[in-house]
Amino acid sequence: MVEIVNIVGSGALDVELDLERLADDIGDPVARYNPDNYPGMYLRFGEDEPLVTVYRTVKYILTGADSDDELHSLRERFLAFFANLGVLEEPEDEWFSVQNYVCTGDLEGAQNLNALAIGLGLEKTEYEPEQFPGLIYRPDSRDCVILIFATGRVVVTGARELEIAERAFKQLQNTLSEYL
DNA sequence: TGAGCGGCTCCTTATATATCAGCTTCGG
DNA sequence: CCGAAGCTGATATATAAGGAGCCGCTCA
Numbered sequence: 685m686v687e688i689v690n691i692v693g694s695g696a697l698d699v700e701l702d703l704e705r706l707a708d709d710i711g712d713p714v715a716r717y718n719p720d721n722y723p724g725m726y727l728r729f730g731e732d733e734p735l736v737t738v739y740r741t742v743k744y745i746l747t748g749a750d751s752d753d754e755l756h757s758l759r760e761r762f763l764a765f766f767a768n769l770g771v772l773e774e775p776e777d778e779w780f781s782v783q784n785y786v787c788t789g790d791l792e793g794a795q796n797l798n799a800l801a802i803g804l805g806l807e808k809t810e811y812e813p814e815q816f817p818g819l820i821y822r823p824d825s826r827d828c829v830i831l832i833f834a835t836g837r838v839v840v841t842g843a844r845e846l847e848i849a850e851r852a853f854k855q856l857q858n859t860l861s862e863y864l
Numbered sequence: 865t866g867a868g869c870g871g872c873t874c875c876t877t878a879t880a881t882a883t884c885a886g887c888t889t890c891g892g
Numbered sequence: 893c894c895g896a897a898g899c900t901g902a903t904a905t906a907t908a909a910g911g912a913g914c915c916g917c918t919c920a
């Protein structure tokens with residue numbers, strides 16, 4: 685089974701924003717805005733809270749949530765926050781969707797990554813230990829990428845749905861058990 | 865020849881994973 | 893004063909976003 689460690693979601697609002705003024709009104713430590721460094725304004729509603737990045741064009745990104753509940757409560761809090769500021773008429777957005785689930789898993793046993801690269805198929809894997817210690821595996825479904833480490837620890841990333849990450853991990857487990 | 869435009873890359877953020885180099889700090 | 897230990901930042905993965913900078917191409 686995989687465990688979610690990070691979810692990236694994005695959405696768009698139905699208003700034009702003056703980030704300079706907004707950042708001044710909100711102030712530290714909730715808002716951070718350095719247009720010379722990056723065009724997005726960062727909002728964080730407390731320590732260890734996930735991050736909201738807002739753009740002039742009304743689009744925004746949520747990063748750092750480790751559950752769907754946390755992601756959606758952050759989104760609601762962000763929309764309510766802008767509604768209270770008078771930026772939004774109603775706490776609603778034009779659209780919102782999850783872009784990427786990052787999950788971890790454990791194969792429960794040390795792995796020989798050189799053998800695994802051959803077993804999984806050289807055309808689907810990249811393993812250059814001098815460049816990076818993990819094996820990069822791209823399943824045929826091509827809807828996510830799996831990083832496999834010699835310890836048996838695994839990272840699944842790039843999935844737009846949790847079910848995709850779960851299915852890819854299960855298929856990896858099944859493939860490995862066929863070789864044993 | 866130069867202006868303009870399209871396409872591309874990098875920057876930043878979160879997050880797990882592991883391995884290296886290079887640096888600081890600490891004890892004997 | 894030197895080795896060891898600890899820490900930091902690079903390596904790679906995905907993904908959204910806007911802006912800066914770069915390159916090549918077309919047209920006047």
